[in-house]
Amino acid sequence: xxxxxxxGALAALTGVMAGAFGAHGLRQTVSARDLEVFQxxxxxxxxxxxxxxxxxxxxxxxxARRWLAASAILFILGILLFSGSLYGLVLMDIRALGxxxxxxxxxxxAAWVSLIIAALKRAPESG
Numbered sequence: 001x002x003x004x005x006x007x008g009a010l011a012a013l014t015g016v017m018a019g020a021f022g023a024h025g026l027r028q029t030v031s032a033r034d035l036e037v038f039q040x041x042x043x044x045x046x047x048x049x050x051x052x053x054x055x056x057x058x059x060x061x062x063x064a065r066r067w068l069a070a071s072a073i074l075f076i077l078g079i080l081l082f083s084g085s086l087y088g089l090v091l092m093d094i095r096a097l098g099x100x101x102x103x104x105x106x107x108x109x110a111a112w113v114s115l116i117i118a119a120l121k122r123a124p125e126s127g
Contacts, residue, residue: 001059002070008052011079015045018087022066026090041086046058048108050077055115074111078104 023036039084057074059065082104085097 001056001065001068001072004052004059005056005074007076008049008094009050011045011052011076015042015049015083018042018045030090037086038090040042041083041090044108045083048079049113051075051111051115058115060116060121063118064121065122067114071111071114071118074107074114077118078107078111080104081107 011014018038019042022035022042025039028034052072057073059068071108081100085100085104088094088097089101
């Protein structure tokens with residue numbers, strides 16, 4: 001599941017970049033509340049980037065690949081919808097993105113459930 005490793009690394013990289021931008025580029029231009037919202041997006045992005053890296057690692061443990069892939073896709077969707085909507089709220093003041101944030105949160109929860117199922121199921125034996 002190399003694609004999951006790449007997605008996790010990209011999410012971590014862009015999370016660090018967003019953190020640097022927030023700390024150095026936004027501090028003087030947005031309110032303290034908006035900076036806090038932006039930071040929440042970064043925090044969740046980094047946590048779930050690490051989760052993606054874990055999913056990539058777990059693919060070698062004989063767990064159910066279908067559930068691992070579902071978990072990875074849901075983590076990616078969660079990052080895009082949850083963190084992305086928070087970034088859009090702060091950077092572009094698109095208030096219509098507000099309802100998107102909880103959908104991203106639900107994707108994160110479903111990703112964790114999928115990972116639990118993957119851990120409980122074994123991959124089919126080949127041979």
